[in-house]
Amino acid sequence: MWNKNWQKIKIFRSKAFKVILLIVLIVISLIFTSVPIIAYFGYNNTPSIFAIFVVICxxxxxxxxxIHNFRNKKS
Structure with missing residues (x-):
């Protein structure tokens, strides 16, 4: 039953929706992980820029x- 309902909702299957969802997830995770790093290194220090770059990657x-793990488990 859940599968049929999921098929009916077209917006969840579109590629644009998945891209937007991915961007939102990355932004949320960035906020949660970069704030302690900025607080630790200080705002104007060079290491914080490098640390944020590592966190982004x-x-x-x-x-x-x-997302790929979730997609493989669902099917």
């Missing part, structure tokens, strides 16, 4: 990997 990979 890590978050993008984590979210992408998580």
């Amino acid at each position: 890590y978050d993008t990979f984590t979210v992408w990997f998580g």
